[in-house]
Amino acid sequence: MKLRLRRLTDLVLNHSSLVFLACILIYYGLQAPAFLSVESLGNIVKQSSFIGVAALGTTLVLMTAGIDLSVGAVMFLAPLVAGMAMKHLGIPVPAGFLVSVLTGALLGAINALFIVKLRVVPFIVTLATMFLFRGFGIWLTSSTQFDFSEDMRRFGLSSLFGIPTPIVIFALVAVLIYVLLNHTQFGRQIYALGNDREAARKAGLKTARIEAAVYVISGACAAISGFVMIAQIGRLDAGFGEGREFDVIAAAILGGASFFGGVGTAFGAVLGAILIQAAKLGLVFTGVNLYLQPVVLGMIIFLAVFADAVRTRRLTNKLKRTIRPLTRS
Amino acid sequence: MNELLAVKNLSKAWFGVPANSNLSFSIAQGTVTGIIGQNGAGKSTLMGMLGGTVLPSGGEMFWRGQPYQPRDAADAIKAGIGFIHQELNLFTNLSVAENLYIDGFPRRMGLIDWKAITQRTREILARLDLDFDPMIQVGRLSPGERQLVEIARALHNEASLLIFDEPTTSLTPRETERLFATIDGLKAEGRTIIYISHILSDVQRLADRVIVLRDGKLVEQGPADQFTIPLMIRSMIGRDMGGLFPARSNKPQPDPILVAQNLTQPGVVEDVSLTIHKGEIVGLFGLMGSGRTELARILFGLDPFQSGRISIEGKSPEQGPRARIEAGMAFVTEERRAEGLMMDASIAENLTLVQLDGFGAGRLGILDRWSMVERTEQSRTELSIKAANIQEQPAKALSGGNQQKVVIGKWQIGNPRLFILDEPTRGVDVGAKFEIYSLVDKIAAEGGGVLMISSELDELLGMADRIVVMNRGEVTGEIAREQFDRERILAMAFREVIA
Numbered sequence: 061m062k063l064r065l066r067r068l069t070d071l072v073l074n075h076s077s078l079v080f081l082a083c084i085l086i087y088y089g090l091q092a093p094a095f096l097s098v099e100s101l102g103n104i105v106k107q108s109s110f111i112g113v114a115a116l117g118t119t120l121v122l123m124t125a126g127i128d129l130s131v132g133a134v135m136f137l138a139p140l141v142a143g144m145a146m147k148h149l150g151i152p153v154p155a156g157f158l159v160s161v162l163t164g165a166l167l168g169a170i171n172a173l174f175i176v177k178l179r180v181v182p183f184i185v186t187l188a189t190m191f192l193f194r195g196f197g198i199w200l201t202s203s204t205q206f207d208f209s210e211d212m213r214r215f216g217l218s219s220l221f222g223i224p225t226p227i228v229i230f231a232l233v234a235v236l237i238y239v240l241l242n243h244t245q246f247g248r249q250i251y252a253l254g255n256d257r258e259a260a261r262k263a264g265l266k267t268a269r270i271e272a273a274v275y276v277i278s279g280a281c282a283a284i285s286g287f288v289m290i291a292q293i294g295r296l297d298a299g300f301g302e303g304r305e306f307d308v309i310a311a312a313i314l315g316g317a318s319f320f321g322g323v324g325t326a327f328g329a330v331l332g333a334i335l336i337q338a339a340k341l342g343l344v345f346t347g348v349n350l351y352l353q354p355v356v357l358g359m360i361i362f363l364a365v366f367a368d369a370v371r372t373r374r375l376t377n378k379l380k381r382t383i384r385p386l387t388r389s
Numbered sequence: 390m391n392e393l394l395a396v397k398n399l400s401k402a403w404f405g406v407p408a409n410s411n412l413s414f415s416i417a418q419g420t421v422t423g424i425i426g427q428n429g430a431g432k433s434t435l436m437g438m439l440g441g442t443v444l445p446s447g448g449e450m451f452w453r454g455q456p457y458q459p460r461d462a463a464d465a466i467k468a469g470i471g472f473i474h475q476e477l478n479l480f481t482n483l484s485v486a487e488n489l490y491i492d493g494f495p496r497r498m499g500l501i502d503w504k505a506i507t508q509r510t511r512e513i514l515a516r517l518d519l520d521f522d523p524m525i526q527v528g529r530l531s532p533g534e535r536q537l538v539e540i541a542r543a544l545h546n547e548a549s550l551l552i553f554d555e556p557t558t559s560l561t562p563r564e565t566e567r568l569f570a571t572i573d574g575l576k577a578e579g580r581t582i583i584y585i586s587h588i589l590s591d592v593q594r595l596a597d598r599v600i601v602l603r604d605g606k607l608v609e610q611g612p613a614d615q616f617t618i619p620l621m622i623r624s625m626i627g628r629d630m631g632g633l634f635p636a637r638s639n640k641p642q643p644d645p646i647l648v649a650q651n652l653t654q655p656g657v658v659e660d661v662s663l664t665i666h667k668g669e670i671v672g673l674f675g676l677m678g679s680g681r682t683e684l685a686r687i688l689f690g691l692d693p694f695q696s697g698r699i700s701i702e703g704k705s706p707e708q709g710p711r712a713r714i715e716a717g718m719a720f721v722t723e724e725r726r727a728e729g730l731m732m733d734a735s736i737a738e739n740l741t742l743v744q745l746d747g748f749g750a751g752r753l754g755i756l757d758r759w760s761m762v763e764r765t766e767q768s769r770t771e772l773s774i775k776a777a778n779i780q781e782q783p784a785k786a787l788s789g790g791n792q793q794k795v796v797i798g799k800w801q802i803g804n805p806r807l808f809i810l811d812e813p814t815r816g817v818d819v820g821a822k823f824e825i826y827s828l829v830d831k832i833a834a835e836g837g838g839v840l841m842i843s844s845e846l847d848e849l850l851g852m853a854d855r856i857v858v859m860n861r862g863e864v865t866g867e868i869a870r871e872q873f874d875r876e877r878i879l880a881m882a883f884r885e886v887i888a
Binding site: 239243244245248249251252254255256258259260262263264265322323 | 466479480501
C-alpha cells in the first residue's frame with residue numbers, strides 16, 4: 061500500500077506539469093466556462109508562444125546545469141538592432157528577423173565565451189550581461205521609444221493557413237529543438253553532459269563546445285521571442301522584456317527541466333509556457349484582484365520548483381552510492 | 390605466449406614523492422592478471438598511466454611490441470584498452486545503446502540512426518549473454534547490470550585489454566558470479582584482463598598471474614597458484630616501524646563514553662555495535678569502501694540510520710550534528726581542505742569557529758574579541774602551531790601537518806569528550822605525524838575518548854588501545870592491544886576469515 065502510494069507520488073512528480081495544467085484548466089473552467097472556449101484557448105497558446113520560444117532555449121541551458129539570466133535583455137536588444145537595420149538599411153521584415161536571430165546568437169556567444177573560456181559561473185556571467193545588454197540598448201535609443209515600420213505589425217498580426225504567425229513560429233522552433241535533442245548526437249550529448257560532466261569528459265566528449273552551443277541557441281531563441289512579441293505592438297520601449305527571464309526559466313522548470321541538469325524536453329518547455337499563460341489568463345477571467353495576481357502566480361511557480369526539488373532528491377537518493385549490496389535483491 | 394603489454398622501469402612521482410618506482414612486468418595475451426596491494430600502494434597511479442590520464446615521469450610502455458605513449462583517455466581507447474571502474478562512468482539518464490555510442494553515433498542525414506545502434510547494441514549485449522532492451526535507461530538497471538554495460542561499452546570500443554578496478558564492491562554475490570562468468574567468457578575469446586581487487590579470494594579465483602605492489606614498488610609477481618592468501622597478505626605488508634609513535638601514556642578507564650548498538654542503514658552499514666571508553670583510543674580499520682567514514686558520519690549525526698541506538702555518556706542525543714557537538718563530540722574529517730578548514734580565513738578564525746557561542750559577551754551575542762585572541766594564542770602554544778601571526782595569517786599558508794593541528798585545535802576549544810578523527814595524518818609529513826599522535830595521546834590521557842580511522846594499519850597498531858575492523862559495512866573483528874596481529878587484522882579487513 062505504502063509502495064503504491066509512493067509510485068503514485070512518483071508518477072505525479074514526473075508529470076507534474078501535465079497535472080498542474082489539468083488542474084488549472086478544470087479549476088478556471090468551472091469558475092468561468094468561457095475560459096475553455098476555442099477562442100480563449102487559442103489566445104492562451106498564442107500568448108504563450110512569446111515566452112515559449114525562449115523557454116525552449118533556456119531548457120537546453122538548464123540541461124547542462126547552467127542558467128541564462130540575460131534572456132530578457134536579449135529579447136530587448138536583438139530586435140532593437142534588427143529594427144535599426146530595417147530603418148536605416150531599408151531591409152524587409154524577414155531579413156530583419158534574421159538579423160535579430162543572428163544578433164541573439166552573437167549575444168549568446170558572448171555569454172558562452174565567459175562561461176566556457178574564462179570559466180566564470182553562468183549565474184554571474186549572465187547576471188552581468190543582463191545589465192550589459194540592456195544598458196547597451198538603452199544607450200542606442202537614449203531610453204526613448206523605438207517605432208518599427210507598419211510592415212512589422214503586419215507581420216506580427218499575420219497568419220499562415222489561418223494559424224497566427226507567432227504560433228507557427230513557436231511550433232517550428234519546438235519541432236526543431238525536439239529533433240535536435242532527441243535525434244542528433246549533439247542533443248544526446250547535452251543530456252550526457254548534464255548527467256555527469258566528469259564522465260562526459262572521460263568518454264571523450266567535447267564538453268566545452270557543447271556548453272558554448274547551448275548559450276548561443278538560448279540567445280537566438282530569446283531573440284526570436286522578442287522579435288515576435290514586439291511585432292504585435294510595433295514599438296519598443298526601454299523596459300521591454302525586463303524580468304521576462306524569470307517567466308522563461310519558470311516555464312522551463314514547470315516543463316520538467318531541472319536546475320541540476322540532465323533532464324528536460326522540448327515538449328515540456330512548450331507545456332510549461334502554456335501552463336504559465338493559462339494561469340495568468342485564468343486569473344484575469346475569474347476576476348482575481350489585479351494586485352493579487354502576481355502573488356498567485358508566484359505560488360504556482362513555487363509549487364513547480366518545489367516539485368522539481370522533491371523529484372531531484374528522490375532521484376539522488378535512488379542513485380546514492382552504496383558500499384554493500386542492499387539486502388532486498 | 391604472445392606479449393600484449395610490457396612495462397619497463399615505469400615510474401611516477403607526484404611533486405617529488407614517488408607513487409610508482411621502476412615497475413617492470415609484462416602481460417601475455419589472453420591471460421588474467423590480478424594486481425593487489427594496500428591502499429596507497431600505487432595501483433591507481435599505474436592504472437592512470439596505462440589509461441593515458443597520468444603522465445609517467447620515467448620508463449617506457451610497449452603495446453603489442455610498439456612504444457605506447459598515451460596522451461589522454463581517447464588514446465588508450467583507440468589502442469584498445471578499456472576500463473571498468475569502481476565508480477561507474479555511465480549516464481543514468483540515457484539508454485544502454487546511447488551510453489555505448491555517446492562519443493560517436495552512426496548517423497543518416499545528420500540524424501542518429503536508431504535502427505543501426507539498437508541493432509549493434511543488441512549484438513554486443515548478446516555476446517555478453519545480456520537480454521535487456523538496448524533502449525532501457527541505465528538508471529533503471531541494478532549496479533551489477535550497469536557493470537556489465539560498462540563491459541559492453543569496452544567491447545563496443547573493440548578493447549583487447551580490459552582493466553577491472555574493484556568491480557565487485559557494490560554487487561550482490563549472484564551478480565558477482567555473473568560477472569565472473571562473463572570474465573571467463575572474455576578470456577576464452579582471447580581478450581586480456583587486468584583485475585584489481587581487495588577481495589583476495591576473487592583474485593585467486595580469476596587470475597593466472599598475480600602482481601603485488603607495495604609502497605609504489607613491485608614486490609612480487611608470479612603464477613597465481615604460487616600465491617596462497619596468507620602469502621598475498623604477507624607480501625602486501627611488511628615494513629619496519631619504531632620510534633614513529635609516542636608511548637601511550639594512560640590506560641583506558643572502564644566507563645564508556647559512546648555506545649552504539651546494532652546500527653543499520655541499508656546499503657551502508659549493517660548491525661554495527663561499537664563502544665568507546667574514557668581515555669581510550671579505538672582504531673577503526675578497513676579498506677577503502679569498507680564503510681569507515683560512513684559509520685563516522687552516522688555517529689556524528691550527519692547521515693541517518695534506520696535502526697539501532699547511539700548513546701553518549703548514557704544519554705541518546707537528538708538528531709543532527711549540532712546536538713552531537715553539544716553532547717561533547719568532535720569530528721575531524723578526512724577532507725581537510727573541503728570540510729575542515731576555511732582556507733582563506735585566519736588561523737584564529739578557524740580555531741574559534743565551532744565554539745563561537747562560547748565567546749559571546751553579555752546577552753547581545755556580540756563576540757568578545759579579546760577573549761578570542763587570548764584563547765587562540767593559548768591553543769597556538771598548546772598545539773605548537775608554526776605560524777608567525779595566527780590572528781592574521783590565512784589557514785592556507787600553513788603546512789598540511791599544521792593545518793591538521795588547527796582542525797583538531799578548533800574542536801579542542803570546546804573541550805569535547807569524544808573525538809572522531811578520520812585519517813588524521815593523511816598528507817602529513819613524518820615529523821608532524823608524531824606531533825599529531827602526541828596530541829591524540831594527550832586527549833586520551835585527559836580522559837577523552839578517541840575513534841581514530843585510518844587506512845594506515847601501522848599508525849593504528851602504534852596508537853590504538855583496541856582495533857575494530859570493518860568490511861563492506863559490517864564489523865568483521867575486534868582486537869585488543871595485547872593481541873595485535875597485523876596479519877589477522879588484514880585478514881579481517883579482506884574478510885578471508887569470515888568468508
